[in-house]
Amino acid sequence: xxxxxxxxxxxxxxxxxxxxxxxxEEDPRVTAEEALAHFxxxxxxxxxxxxxxxxxxxxxxxxxxxxxxxxxxxxSYGIDGSTTRSLxxxxxxxxxxxxxxxxxxxxxxxxxxxxxxxxxxxxxLNEEEFSLSDIDTAxxxxxxxxxxxLFQFPPCERTSRLEEYVVEVSRTYAEGRHAFEMAGEIDGPxxxxxxxxxxxxxxxxxxxxxxxxxxxxxxxxxxxxxxxxQNYVKTVEIMHRRDLPIVGITKTSGSAVALDALETKIEEAxxxxxxxxxxxxxxxxxxxxxxTMEDKHGDCGSLISYTPWLLQTRQTVRGTPVVPFETxxxxxxxxxxxxxxxxxxxxxxxxxxxxxxVEAPYMLVREQSQRERIQQKLLVELAQxxxxxxxxxxxxxxxxxxxGDRNNLxxxxxxxxxxxxxxxxxxxRDMEAE
Numbered sequence: 001x002x003x004x005x006x007x008x009x010x011x012x013x014x015x016x017x018x019x020x021x022x023x024x025e026e027d028p029r030v031t032a033e034e035a036l037a038h039f040x041x042x043x044x045x046x047x048x049x050x051x052x053x054x055x056x057x058x059x060x061x062x063x064x065x066x067x068x069x070x071x072x073x074x075x076s077y078g079i080d081g082s083t084t085r086s087l088x089x090x091x092x093x094x095x096x097x098x099x100x101x102x103x104x105x106x107x108x109x110x111x112x113x114x115x116x117x118x119x120x121x122x123x124x125l126n127e128e129e130f131s132l133s134d135i136d137t138a139x140x141x142x143x144x145x146x147x148x149x150l151f152q153f154p155p156c157e158r159t160s161r162l163e164e165y166v167v168e169v170s171r172t173y174a175e176g177r178h179a180f181e182m183a184g185e186i187d188g189p190x191x192x193x194x195x196x197x198x199x200x201x202x203x204x205x206x207x208x209x210x211x212x213x214x215x216x217x218x219x220x221x222x223x224x225x226x227x228x229x230q231n232y233v234k235t236v237e238i239m240h241r242r243d244l245p246i247v248g249i250t251k252t253s254g255s256a257v258a259l260d261a262l263e264t265k266i267e268e269a270x271x272x273x274x275x276x277x278x279x280x281x282x283x284x285x286x287x288x289x290x291x292t293m294e295d296k297h298g299d300c301g302s303l304i305s306y307t308p309w310l311l312q313t314r315q316t317v318r319g320t321p322v323v324p325f326e327t328x329x330x331x332x333x334x335x336x337x338x339x340x341x342x343x344x345x346x347x348x349x350x351x352x353x354x355x356x357x358v359e360a361p362y363m364l365v366r367e368q369s370q371r372e373r374i375q376q377k378l379l380v381e382l383a384q385x386x387x388x389x390x391x392x393x394x395x396x397x398x399x400x401x402x403x404g405d406r407n408n409l410x411x412x413x414x415x416x417x418x419x420x421x422x423x424x425x426x427x428x429r430d431m432e433a434e
Contacts, residue, residue, distance in 0.1 A: 030273050032288035033058050035262060036307065043268045044261030045314040045321060049343060049371060056308055058289055062300040063350075066383040072373045073245070075106035075188040076381070077113075078391030081175040082401040086163040087410050090417040094124045094153070096167035097409065099401060100178035103394030106188070113185055114398065116145040118178035122170040124153035124162065147181065149173065156220045164200075165217055169224055172198040176231030179246075183238040189245040189377060190235070193392045196248035196342050196359040197324070201228045205328050212318045226329045233325070236361045237334050245374045248342075248359040249388050257312065258282045282346075287355045290348035304382055306347035309371050311362055313341055339363040345375065349386045356388070 002010075039048050040056045048056045081100035088094055100118045104111050123132065132152040142148045151173075153166055176198065183190060195202070200217075204225050207213035218225050239246040259282050263275045279285040290305035314321040326337040334340075344359045358378050365371040381389040410418045 030277070032279065032285055035266075035273065035277060035285070036289050038262060038266050038269075038271060038273070039310060041265040041269045041271070044264040045316065046258060046261040046310050046312050049309040049311050049365065049368075051368065054308075058305055058307055060292060060303045060305050061379065063302045063304055063383045064300070066304060066379055069376060069380055071380050072377045073188045075104075075108045076191060076377075076389060076391045077108075077182065077186045077188055078103040078105070078191040078193065078389060078393070078395040079175055079179045079182070080193040080392055080395035080399050081171050081178075082396075082399045083167050083171045084401055084406045084409060086167050087406070087413075088163075088419040088421075089413060090419055092125055092127075093413075093416060094163060094166050095121065095413070096163075096170040097121045097401075098167075098170040098174040099399045100174040101395050101399040102178065102182050102186075103391040103396070103398065105389065105391040105394065108187070110185060110187060113182060114394070116147070116178075116182075117399070118147045118149070118174045118181065120149045120151065120170045120174040120177075122151045122153050122166050122173075124166050126155050126158075128155055147177070149177070151224070154221055156216075159216055161214075161216065165220070168200055169221070169228070172201050172228045173224070173231070176228055176235070179235040180231045180238070183235045183242075183246075186244070189247060189374075190239060191389045191392050192246070192248045193388065193396065194248060195250050195357075196236075196246070196361065197229065197232050201225055202324070205229060205330075206315055206317045206322060206324060209322045209324070209327050210317045210320045212320070222329070229325075229328075230330055233330055233332065233340065236340065236363070240334060240361070240363050245360060245364055245370075245377070247374065247378065249378075249392065250357040250359070251354060251388065253283055253357065254281050255283075256281045257315070258310070259285050260316070261312075282357070283355060286346040286357075287348065290346060290355060302350045304347060304349060304379055306375070306379065307345045309343050309345045309365060309375070311341060311343045313338065334363055343371075347378065347382055349382050352386045354387055356382075 036058065037056055039046065050056060079100060079102060081098050083096060083098045086094060086096055098120045102113050102116065104114050132150060135150055137148045137150050140148065151169070153169065179190065179192065204217045207215050208218040236246055259277065259279060263277055266273050266275055279288065286307070292303060292305060294303065314323050323337045325332060325340055332340060339362055341362045342359045343362050343365045344357050346355060346357055348355045360374055365374060384390070
């Protein structure tokens, strides 16, 4: 805890800031909910998925009423993964390992699928002579139901993001591969903890498509970037073929894609609204728009607030509009790239104050009836859980690699000396992962 004098100074400054913000809030200005109505305007590469006679606006439903709704899919499944984070060693070796699991919610005949897992280990040593090619994972003593993948990250020029690359390849390959393997076995919706297509692999693809920005991963290991995204694309195709939803749920994000699109719409339509809008990112905008003073203790009880569906048709990367997947080394078996674009809506749970972006591929929500069913399913889950769907929670619990697990795995590499940074020794990285 900081000393009394320093805290007193901070307290005084925060109090004055509160007065200034309070005075500003009294001035008339566009509210977040009013701003959202302008999503109905053309432009911005985001369009509402609404009948022609409906306006874009926030809906508020009493949780007590949602409890009485039919659950379109009483059985559901969730995918989540966990990583060791980066393990470093004195000879330059970097290692990242991950586990992905399937969570099950409801009385499923396929509950045993939760016992299966996909594991990955990605190792990098920047020496041309170093090779893992002699290791055959099929010959290893791997327990039944566990799919193990061992990869060598290619030698490359030094980059400050190398640790990130190693870990993210390990995590996203494990999660995507496990989703693909499970998609043909399950009999209900598949929820992904995070976006429908994983970051940062989705971003690596976009920068490669426009030929600008950080493209190191697509230069160093292009086939792996394609493999990661292909796993997710194939999962989408399987779920579509089986007429089952696949949904990505993002709880926190610093993205401003929707906010930028909204400002573009307002500017191009010459609407009497000042831009830039005051919010910093999409999470702030939708949190403000979905909040209501009666959301916890109003006359109707607690309220869940949510938006209609929106479809993002293009991404703007370094000022260049691009259709994801359209010019990248990915096989699309169902129509053109538009079918794979992300439709999304935002929802807020009042008791936990969680705001979530819910994504689904356009091919699964093109029809209004299907959009409504998927949204209904998500709202039923959110009313029950006040957070992400139960199947994701179960997957997270089963996949989690603890600090003890990480330390034990690190010690197995006894032929080299392990290195831990200062923050990891103090446990800060464990707190960041919570």
